[in-house]
Amino acid sequence: MDAGVPNHATAAARQVDCPSSLCMAFAETLALDGGDALPSFQIAYQVYGTLNADKSNAILVCHALTGDQHVANEHPVTGKAGWWSLMVGPGRPIDTDRYFVICANVLGGCMGSTGPASSNPANGEPYALDLPVITVRDMVRAQARLVDELGIEKLFAVVGGSMGGMQVLQWAVSYPERVFAAIPIATAPRHTSQNIGFNEVGRQAVMADPDWCGGKYLTLGKRPAKGLAVARMAAHITYLSESALHHKFGRHLQDREALTFGFDADFQIESYLRHQGMTFVERFDANSYLYLTRAMDYFDLAKDYRGRLADAFRGATSRFCVISFSSDWLFPTAENRSIVHSLNASGANVSFVEVETDRGHDAFLLDEPELFRTVSGFLRGAARVRGLAE
Amino acid sequence: MDAGVPNHATAAARQVDCPSSLCMAFAETLALDGGDALPSFQIAYQVYGTLNADKSNAILVCHALTGDQHVANEHPVTGKAGWWSLMVGPGRPIDTDRYFVICANVLGGCMGSTGPASSNPANGEPYALDLPVITVRDMVRAQARLVDELGIEKLFAVVGGSMGGMQVLQWAVSYPERVFAAIPIATAPRHTSQNIGFNEVGRQAVMADPDWCGGKYLTLGKRPAKGLAVARMAAHITYLSESALHHKFGRHLQDREALTFGFDADFQIESYLRHQGMTFVERFDANSYLYLTRAMDYFDLAKDYRGRLADAFRGATSRFCVISFSSDWLFPTAENRSIVHSLNASGANVSFVEVETDRGHDAFLLDEPELFRTVSGFLRGAARVRGLAE
Known part of the structure; x- marks a missing residue:
């Protein structure tokens, strides 16, 4: 275990060996939204920076569908820089010289946290589809247990984009007293x-691959690589914008x-998408793709509040900064603005920025100066209110 | 052969038996844009209404990617009404009481015209991928031969949406003297x-299906139904709009x-898309899907004019009516407007209507009163200029 990692492991939780990550194993049941429970679970995570004495400077970063805990370090599989190394690091907007940053692989993921590729304690085989369906709230529940074990009562901030943003919202609703800023x-x-x-198109592409084998491909020594690649290609287009693709x-x-008058990749866009599909399958588990897309589909924050989103936020005491991108057609500004309206209606402290860019949904991962200025400015202001030293 | 069908069959062309369609077989080579030629070919088509004495009232309707010649009669496979029976028929905007309407299955299609499922004269097997790649201009070239054989020198109008619209534009550029209105x-x-x-996502979905067999599935008695269904599902989302889906x-x-907390079709949108995929594979050939999507990808009207679209239209003498739909994000108004700008720059006679609707690209197939008013009004005006009796 790293010397710098706080360890308040209880009888129910302990650090375990995990390839290229910290990892907390929980010898306790985790109740799930679907009615089932996991008899035990484990969460793989990374930390950056130093937790201060009163444990008030922790920021939880939540990753998106195909992200993982390697937010600001070289990825152990691809060798590439962390997926948000522009945002998180020394002197970056989420400044690891000032903040203690935690990023955990979500429940249902495939980078060390319990997911469909994990061993099912009932029979020692990979769970495959015997893993209960996971929700965003289940992910957050597991993260909260990790934060407990790190001895942190209240997070200074929870930050994330896309499915990560869903987790941020869920944190603010499930644990309002534990989130200072969101x-x-x-x-x-x-x-x-x-x-x-x-x-659903992506899931059907995976399931149409005969090497998916009803989900049992790991046990049978196969991998539905073609189906998963098609799923990734379709999704990848939605992360960009028509204008970005055109340019x-x-x-x-x-x-x-x-033109070759054939079916090879004549156009750069075809070659690019094929490459995206092929490289994705090297680092991602097909069943995890099913589980995490399902979690996104099921996400509906207002559902338990008779459809009234403002009521969901009624007890939210966090300060919010909602950010959208003008060319994002997957999570358009209107969707983000509806969050702001509901937060306003619930009396929350909220600011909102729409970043002008033609890069579509993926802009949250890219070099977008206005995004960085917004995050660093908001955090600086929140830190002053929280009484964190400059 | 129907009594009402004009027949000027030459030695090179003759009516042949074709299930549920008229069909013209051409015993002549058809040169293709890719450099190859078909040694012979056949075009399946439907006609509606009566050709007038001076053969000046013929309208050619061009179908889209997954359409066919059954524009206004019950479909022989699905039993459903013709795909444009709201637009074409007695008293409809394209009024078969006044006009003689022709609709031909495109070259590369799978409803009787020569396509990848047709028999290759070289070996008697289905062409599969041995069929040369077809372009939109090749489709139009074959249609022009059909129009020749029907004894029609000049079409009163050429009409079509989506890939059908590409054919309309190609007609106006390739045969300006033969198109009165477009x-x-x-x-x-x-x-x-x-x-x-x-x-490309759709093609990769088809090709990822092991039952595609490198294109030779017909010879091997298989069908890549799962892959083609996934391709259709992905495409179908793009034909609608976020707002239409929401409503x-x-x-x-x-x-x-x-929620069932599983991977069944919990949501109506999932069930709907699965249904679209499953019914599509019953009526469409997977290789045709590859060929026709390729034809669309290759379409670039300005390419032979150093990228100057106005130059492509330089010789166009037709009257144009360009129509777009406000919520169409596949062929957005901006794309249609670029056609109008180039037509204006080339000095053509052109009008333009953007129909307000939330139904996305598919709106051109649906009950859209403003679309119908625009088409019938434009045709009525053009008919007066052309000297067609009221």
Whole structure:
């Protein structure tokens, strides 16, 4: 275990060995929204920076559908920089010289936290579809247990984009007293019909692959790589914008001077998407893709409040900074604004920024100066109110 | 052969028996844009109404990607009404009491015209991927031969939406003297990067299905139904709009009162998309899907004019009515407007209508009164100029 990691492990939880990550194993049941419970579970995570003496400087970063805990370090599988290394690090907007940053692989994921590829204690085989369906609230419940074990009562901030933003909102509703500041980015209070549709296409692509084997591919030594690649290709288009694709690829041909009059990747956009599909399957588990897309589809924050989102936020005491991107058509500004309206109606402290960009949904992961200025400015202000030293 | 069908069959062409359609077989080569040629070919088509004495009242309707020649009669496979029976028929905007309407299955299609499922004269097997890649211009070239054989020198109008609109534009550029009026609807002068991307996802979904067998599934007695269904599901979302999906489906559950916490079709949108995928594979050939999406990707009207679309239209003498739909994000108004700008720059006679609707790209197939008013009004005006009797 890293020397710098706080350890308040109780009898029910202990640090365990996990490849390339910290990992907390919980020898306790986790009740799930679906009515089932996990008999035990484990959460893989990374930390950056130093927790201060009164444990008031912790920021939880929540990752999106295909992200993981490697937010600001080299990825152990791909060798690439952490997925948000522009946002998190020394001197970055989420400044690890000032804040103690935690990022945990979500429940249902495939980078060390309990998910469909994990061993089912009942039979020692991978869970596959025997893992109960996980919700965003289940993910947050597990994260809260991790935060407990790290000895942190109240997080200074919870931050995340897309499915990560759903977790941020859920934290603010489930544990209002434990979240000082919340930054939901490019997200929505519930998944729209169109987005459920795109997720369903991805799931059907995976399930149509005969190597999926009804989910039991790991036991049978197979992998539904083609189906998962198609799912990723379809999803990837939705993360961009027509304008970004036009500027980046247009109708440019790939390594050729003329059309080949065949079905090879003539156009750069085709080659790019095929590459996205092929590299994705090397780092991601197909069943996790099913579980995490399902969690997004099921997300509907107002559902337990007779559809009144403002009522969901009624007890929210956090300060909010909601951020959207002008060209994001997957989680458009209107969805993010509906969060702001409900927060306003509930009397919460909320600011809202729509970042002008043509890069679509993916903008939250990219070099967007206005995004960085907004996050760092909001955190600086919140830190003053919280009494954190400059 | 129907008594009402004009027949000027030459030695090179003759009417042949074709299930549920008229069909013209051409015993002549058809040169293709890719450099190859078909040694012979056949075009399945339907006609409605009566050709007048001076053959000046013929309207060619061009179908979209998954359409066919059954524009205004019951479909022989599905038993459903023709795909544009709201637009074409007695008293309809394209009034078969006044006009002689022709609709031909495109080259590369799967409803009787020569396509990848047709027999390859070289070996008697289905062509599969041995069919040369077809372009929109190739489709139009074949249609022009059909129009020749019907004894029609000049079409009163050419009308179509989406890929049908591409054919309309190509007609006006390839055969300006043969098109009196042109109505391109919900289309574009070239396929965008995003649209190529969506088509590529569909092709990869088909090709990922092991029952595709490198294209030779017909010979092997198989069908890549799962892959084609996934392709259709992904495409179908793009034909609608977020708003239409929200109003039609929202987050409503399908025949159940609560989430099942599983991977069944909990939501109506999932059930709807699965149904779209399953019914599509019963009527459509997977290789045709590859060929026709490729034809759309390759479409780029300005390419032979150093990218200057106005130059492509330089010789166009037709009257144009360009129509777009406000919520169409696949062929957005901006794409249609670029056609109008180029037509204006080339000095053509052009009108333009953006129909306000929330139904997305599919609106061109639906009950849209403003669309119908626009088409019937434009045709009535054109008929007066053309000297057709009221």
